Amino acid sequence: MTQTYDYIVVGAGSAGCVLANRLSEDGKCSVLLLENGGSDRSIFIQMPTALSIPMNTSKYNWQFESEPEPYLNNRRMHCPRGKVLGGSSSINGMVYVRGHAKDFDEWQEEGAEGWDYRHCLPYFKKAETWTFGSDSYRGDRGPLGVNTGNQMKNPLYRAFIDAGVQAGYPATADYNGAQQEGFGPMQMTIKNGVRWSTSNAYLRPVRSRSNLTVVTHALVHRVVLEGKRAVGVQYERKGEVLTVRADREVVLSAGSIGSPHLLQLSGIGRRDVLEKAGIEVLHELPGVGENLQDHLEFYFQFRCLKPVSLNRKLGWASRLQIGAQWFFLKKGLGATNHFESCGFIRSKAGVEWPDIQYHFLPAAMRYDGKEAFAGDGFQLHVGHNKPKSRGHVHVRSGDPRQHPEILFNYLKEEADREAFRDCVRLSREIIHQQAMDEYRGAEIQPGVEVDTDEEIDAFVRGAVESAYHPSCSCKMGTDEMAVVDPQTRVHGIQSLRVVDSSIFPTIPNGNLNAPTIMVAERAADIIRGFEPLAPSNAPVSMDEQWQARQRPREAARALA
Template sequence: MKENRYDYIIVGAGSAGCVLANRLTEDARHRVLLLETGGSDKSIFIQMPTALSIPMNTKKYAWQFETEPEPYLDNRRMHCPRGKVLGGSSSINGMVYVRGHARDFDEWEAEGAEGWNYRRVLPYFKKAETWAFGADDYRGDQGPLGVNNGNNMQNPLYQAFVDAGVDAGYFPTEDYNGAQQEGFGAMHMTVKNGRRWSTANAYLRPAMERPNLTVVTHALVHKVLLDGKAATGVRYEQGGKVHEAKAVEEVILSAGSIGSPHLLQLSGIGRREVLEQAGIEVKHELPGVGENLQDHLEFYFQFRCNKPVSLNGKLDWWNKLKIGLRWILKKDGLGATNHFESCGFIRSKAGVEWPDLQYHFLPAAMRYDGKEAFAGDGFQLHIGHNKPKSRGTVHVQSADPTQAPQIRFNYLQHEADREGFRDCVRLTREIINQPAMDEYRGPEIQPGAEVQTDEQIDAFVRQAVESAYHPSCTCKMGTDELAVVDPQTRVRGIRHLRVVDSSIFPTIPNGNLNAPTIMVAERAADLIRGREPLKPSDAPVLMDGQWQERQRPGTAKRVLG
């Protein structure tokens, strides 16, 4: 058994772990060990943005988790892939860059995550990024993370969708990551110079040039080592051999919303009955571990397209070859985008203060995993209700670290979530039937014009809805009895142990999770290093001043929220 000593041990080289590896090794005095179960991300299928469906569905690059039968989805087992490669889920995701609404982070603080309100987290979003169109009060231009709009909406369907949203009475928004999320506009992606800009590319590779960072791949962590109520290191397996690494300062779990709670439970930290049922000795009872699981669901609203402008005409082998060759040679063209280049964020009903529905617009009609496309031209909207009230669990099943945990989201358990998806169907039809889409809009493929009543919509959603791959909140930050980490990201009751990843979100934001996960790691790095936090922002937030009375803003003047 080999033993090594480091100042910090980070478990998981994903969206958060790569950020921490970079920021903690900025101080040459800190020796840092980064452990990752997966291997190299040097694959064309990871680096070429248009190939995004491949790594997500490849065992080599992703944990292919599957849920228990979901009781409110007709007992379907849902696919739950998580990154298992350098860059983690930032190397397999759709590269969509959405921070969430300002009120999402104010909500975090209201839930007990003191210091994590919008004014305090905005500077860390700015610190992380280089926005292709320059810095302002909301956007940064000096950070590691490259963010742009792909091909700048060259396909006419992108702008037609934005115009349809405006026709329907919603705001246009110049930057949904800026002053105003609500509305329709261009979508942003983590792509730089035509390449997927994962946290491995943005943060880890520069850090690997430093002598004080050790990166170990193909390392499966078995448990956190404890001495009483203090973490002292980790036990991990690599190449059939078991090693122990000791941490002088801290062990930091960045294994994600499935991996981090599972690893705490394997280490004897969690809800007593869950651990005892799995045959694991209880070292520290912490009932919130693996609870509070949240995710975004979405379905594809699909239409045939009356003009031959969609990407369905580019899906044959010859066009795919040309796209791939152009990307290899020039790093541009259709290979350099995730194809989600326009979007929308709206409120589902009057009385909802900030957007809870999100659109990703795709100028093609096909499955997200790339397995099926429709003959002829088409387009689709990925639409979901993004502030779910349903809660699930991640529970260890045995002391064997190779056995996957039991995952149950309880999707659509709450009536408000089912209502949200009914709103998705009805509001989307209204938007797509605006004049801006007239020249493109063909017959509705899915759900189908016959799906009209609440009962019909509910039945369709139960069968068609899919995960948006945003599991979160299983080690939530706060101060109540179910909080797992405190607002400093320290595991409650255990010294020298932190969790830093999307599992510590108290609630799920309205948007994709890569951007807020990176922000959390940036801010946590300052907390770990004992540095003064960045100065809070005073940048205003623009919202509809009459949100209590109406579902959409119409032509009313925007006001400061």
């Protein structure tokens, strides 16, 4: 028997959990939430410091991989996406960055009418409970817990912020408030010492609603169309293929890889791509899977002269102690992601808002948790966040189990390569400020011998990694390459929407979990026909002389 629901939401991730909560909260509309993964109850998901484990575990991760990237020495790049309740918010680094206000104004300029900063800010506020209370920029009544970790107890965090200020950049107490540009404490989605994924924040509190059905281990095959109308979804569970119908709408929230792939599996997309995969073209929409964007970063690593780094906590005895303290008290080093200070700067004069981001880590290690070298160390994760290069997601066949072809074309554009040269040179200048003198040892990576443009380019090609922020592959707008309109409706198909990071027109300067949640909050009001929240008039702090200078004042100390 075919079951019928008002709404079917595909993907219980950063957006899908929000939608399941909001669309079912009136108690009247029936909502089906389909997720290919399973439970997120694992201690390794819930304990913030264990973030490298779910991120690298196939049980919780789709384990996507790019094609050989032609501008990165033909390396295949790891592209983890969450396959579990909470989606990527259950396997990510828990960093909470909204993006710069100008990023959202840029969305509107790209054709996403109504998605400028004034209209987005109220939904950022609606989503969160900021540990320090509410103001014009922050909310204190939302499901999402946001705090600053362990309050920068390690002295390296403060030293990094001070070094940024000494280098001529501003300090910012809240980069998600009036001023992103500068150096300050990092924010994270953690509550009471626990990872506060969208599963914990939005889904778990409402699982008992009689009008909400959550089905896990469901592999969606396609959206069912009748003419130019979406009427349901076909999915497989435990070897059985089922079809469910939607009286109102189908909403894809499968992420920037999954959503365009599902559209293509359903016969919606570029004609040549679908025909090559042997899929009947039911609706030609050339932008599906195009415009793919991501952030790259590399680790700028130094030895530490004092015995204060977290490299001393990587032994099994220390790990057991940290784990026990977290298990019983939800406190200590287990209750943070360890990225507790950060920076946002502009790469050069003439760049209007920050395009380079720093995550500071008082240790030298990789995302997989492996130690970088023996002894104490620290590192900056640094990357250029407004890339010009564009890639794609293309279906390979009609088999939903076969991963799509993913090509980012990282660093294809010269402007992106130039920006990474800026990342190397500006980072060195910051770390060589007086505040870091007592901690800064030898430069391990890139190494002082990496200095010319050619040497930096070669290093970046070999060492740069994805920051795991794929987006923009079903962009929102009204031009011929747009996939959804500003109401999140798929162009030319009735009763079908996409709501996740794939609909971003351009990638923001920051991590993507926060803006994805915001998009889902705002889309939920649009879907329900609610009046949008009143736009904000909160001012945004910008460097008025951005055209003439790269930072607000001269560095206090020249590059050593």
